Amino acid sequence: MRSDVDSGQALPAARRLVITPVRGIKEVRAGDDLVELIGDACGKELRSGDILTVTSKIVSKAEGRTVSAEARDEAVESETVRVVASRPHAGGVTRIVENRLGIVAAAAGVDASNTADGTVLLLPEDPDASARKLCRGLKRDFGVDIGVIITDTLGRPWRQGQTDAAIGTAGISVLLDLRGQPDASGRPMSATVTAVADEIAAAADLVKGKTAGVPVALVRGMDMLVNVGGLDKDPGARALLRPADEDMFRLGTAEAYEDGRRSGTRNGYNAGYDDGHAAGYEDGYAAGYAAAAAEARRRARSAGTQR
Amino acid sequence: MRSDVDSGQALPAARRLVITPVRGIKEVRAGDDLVELIGDACGKELRSGDILTVTSKIVSKAEGRTVSAEARDEAVESETVRVVASRPHAGGVTRIVENRLGIVAAAAGVDASNTADGTVLLLPEDPDASARKLCRGLKRDFGVDIGVIITDTLGRPWRQGQTDAAIGTAGISVLLDLRGQPDASGRPMSATVTAVADEIAAAADLVKGKTAGVPVALVRGMDMLVNVGGLDKDPGARALLRPADEDMFRLGTAEAYEDGRRSGTRNGYNAGYDDGHAAGYEDGYAAGYAAAAAEARRRARSAGTQR
Known part of the structure; x- marks a missing residue:
């Protein structure tokens, strides 16, 4: 209990x-x-x-x-421990954050309604x-x-x-x-x-x-x-x-997706690079070999002609 | 309005x-x-x-x-439109889903408390x-x-x-x-x-x-x-x-992360494969070229000796 x-x-x-x-x-x-x-x-x-x-x-x-409305963004940031989700909207960006109290709230609970003009209130x-x-x-x-x-x-x-x-x-x-x-x-x-x-x-x-x-x-x-x-x-x-x-x-869906995408991209890139490199090496080897061989044949023919 | x-x-x-x-x-x-x-x-x-x-x-x-408790999983599934998040726990799996009404709820709102023995209730x-x-x-x-x-x-x-x-x-x-x-x-x-x-x-x-x-x-x-x-x-x-x-x-954080990871892995793999292939091709080409050239030189030397 x-x-x-x-x-x-x-x-x-x-x-x-x-x-x-x-x-x-x-x-x-x-x-x-x-x-x-x-x-x-x-x-x-x-x-x-x-x-x-x-x-x-x-x-x-x-x-x-109370803080002045101009210091709002600063206040929100200082109250924020962790951004949970954010999304742009017409007037700016909605930020859902975990504040220093552990409460998840828009703008860390910093709010302007029912406050004096030109001010915002922190929790x-x-x-x-x-x-x-x-x-x-x-x-x-x-x-x-x-x-x-x-x-x-x-x-x-x-x-x-x-x-x-x-x-x-x-x-x-x-x-x-x-x-x-x-x-x-x-x-x-x-x-x-x-x-x-x-x-x-x-x-x-x-x-x-x-x-x-x-x-x-x-x-x-x-x-x-x-x-x-x-x-x-x-x-x-x-x-x-x-x-x-x-x-x-x-975390917000978009934020978690982005975290996953970044991690997946990094790991996927490395795996893809290794596979691509192996395949490219094979292809390149064959092409390089063929090119050098052709050149050697040309040179041999040219030497035969000169002789 | x-x-x-x-x-x-x-x-x-x-x-x-x-x-x-x-x-x-x-x-x-x-x-x-x-x-x-x-x-x-x-x-x-x-x-x-x-x-x-x-x-x-x-x-x-x-x-x-009312449905019988044995048909619970089936009932949950039939009420579910979309799985939002799931997490295993001691007694099974917690599934947060959007049900056919659009309500997001655990087990689509199917519940056993305050129901007759051996039964569960749908919304x-x-x-x-x-x-x-x-x-x-x-x-x-x-x-x-x-x-x-x-x-x-x-x-x-x-x-x-x-x-x-x-x-x-x-x-x-x-x-x-x-x-x-x-x-x-x-x-x-x-x-x-x-x-x-x-x-x-x-x-x-x-x-x-x-x-x-x-x-x-x-x-x-x-x-x-x-x-x-x-x-x-x-x-x-x-x-x-x-x-x-x-x-x-x-979507749940884990689900969104996994979606992002999958997409990132696919795209990352393709990008990595292309880059790896290009680099591998270059490396392979050089190696193949060198090998063929060396072989040609060996062959030329060997022909010179026989002549």
């Missing part, structure tokens, strides 16, 4: 889930205290066992992760740490045990559109491992690990919306996932990241 | 979202009337503007899409049609305008765990196009199309759970997405499928 996976001791009983937008949070500036801003906006709504989902944008703003420095800080602060200042999910909007292969996902968490199980648990007909489930933190992030996006300026939503009804007792050992949202070497899609 | 995308005339205002498990649905058998089963289980809870999310499993069961024949049938039936028998989402559990690249997604829909906008809409600071959003139907499917999974035997959840608060007026032209969940030729991850 992995410590970052809830093995099912506390399976979610089917119950009502209520997701409420948290209004009244002012435009966040560098240095702002999110515990105070969010806690005050929630007021008495906040209850132990709730989960707060917080758009990464306001966390980045509070942490001063929080360490979203799991940001989530833990919020979780601890809410406990300290408001006396509540609250799970925290910091969300970002991610595209995905095969399917149109984007969905929100959990990029930082504290005090919640992010994966629910149902393997071996009996299904409704009593047989053990074989391959199901549910990414509950991503499902909660997606659910919260439905009430936050991206144009409404509501960066926080309160999720009630998932108490069974909340446990703020072991924050020091909380694996956070990193547990949601599949290591590249276990991923069947660690 | 595409007809399958809500261009934002009806952006979701931030409001409360309530997701309720629908209990009391009996084990579904082939031929069962889902309109009656679900409608009765919901009772007076059902209200126009609600969205019902229905696990594809019970739709498949009602449609008799519904046409989940969008199944959703429309439910939507029409609920309107006819219960007088309510209800959006319907048929869900399945899907894995995804880069991230651990699975999430529920919409594989069939009726009466709802599945994508919300925010491009060009002003963000909270008034600037037009550049690249955001939200896959709201997938987010709703994911949200509903949190209350359905997979071991609790609750196959249906009622989602209230997304009225702005519901419109059952144009079912005949409803593009359904197919609008969520990214065509393979627009997908940067249409």
